[in-house]
Amino acid sequence: MIFFYQPIVSLAPDGGDYLLISRPEIPVTVIGAIGEGTYLGLVDTGSDNTILPKSVADRLGVPMASAPGPPATVFGGHRVELLVGQVTLQLEAGGEVLRWSAQVYFHDFADEEAETVILGHSGFLDYFTATFDGKQGTLNLIPNDELPSVS
Numbered sequence: 001m002i003f004f005y006q007p008i009v010s011l012a013p014d015g016g017d018y019l020l021i022s023r024p025e026i027p028v029t030v031i032g033a034i035g036e037g038t039y040l041g042l043v044d045t046g047s048d049n050t051i052l053p054k055s056v057a058d059r060l061g062v063p064m065a066s067a068p069g070p071p072a073t074v075f076g077g078h079r080v081e082l083l084v085g086q087v088t089l090q091l092e093a094g095g096e097v098l099r100w101s102a103q104v105y106f107h108d109f110a111d112e113e114a115e116t117v118i119l120g121h122s123g124f125l126d127y128f129t130a131t132f133d134g135k136q137g138t139l140n141l142i143p144n145d146e147l148p149s150v151s
Contacts (some may be wrong), residue, residue, distance in 0.1 A: 001093040005137040006040065024139045029142075030118060031088035031099075032060025039117045043130065043139060047120030048082060052110040053113065054083060062087055071119055082107055088150060089124070091141070100127065100148050 005022035012019050024043040027037055030052065038062060039052075057064050064083040081107040090099045102123035109115045119125065127147040131140040 001096055001098070001141045003093055003139045003141070005139065010121045010130070019119040022137045024137065026119070028117065029092070030056055030060060032062040032088065034059065034061030036060065036090075036105060041117035041119040043119045043125070043132075045121075045125065045130075045132075048122060049082075049118075049120045050089075050102065050104045050123035051082065051090060051106055051117040051120065052087075052106050053114075053117070055112070056117075057083070057085055057087075057106045060087070062106075076130055079130070098143055099150050101149040101150050102148075130134050 003024070003026040006022055006025040008021050009024075009056070010019050010021050025040045026043060027038050028036045028041045037056065037087075056062075062085040064085040067082040067084040084103060084105055086101065086103055088099060089102050089104075090097065104123045120126065128141040128143055131142075133140070
């Protein structure tokens with residue numbers, strides 16, 4: 001499955017001009033007990049877990065529980081509390097559809113504009129051989145034999 005990077009307008013680190021960058025954000029469908037929704041998710045090799053906004057779980061009727069263990073550590077060393085739940089994830093590209101059950105984590109973001117879908121190792125990248133091609137701006141995902149497919 002090949003996905004094209006998404007163009008993002010970002011403020012330069014020095015606070016000067018705006019930059020046009022591309023990053024591996026792909027459409028992923030999240031299926032819960034009472035509905036489904038498609039969101040752009042950042043495929044993040046630096047994230048141990050797949051993390052979705054709590055508002056997604058609320059909207060789709062995903063039962064959640066407190067995540068075991070200590071709070072997660074995010075960029076900058078900040079610690080955040082996560083909730084855990086079970087969803088079905090689905091990818092579609094080039095006429096191919098992949099659907100699997102995954103344990104994912106949810107974070108209650110302070111405001112809606114900050115909400116981000118992070119597709120990390122647990123629940124997502126662990127099930128694929130991923131090839132990131134920055135020059136071409138593509139992400140190729142090939143499912144491996146660990147993918148817990150559902151129909």
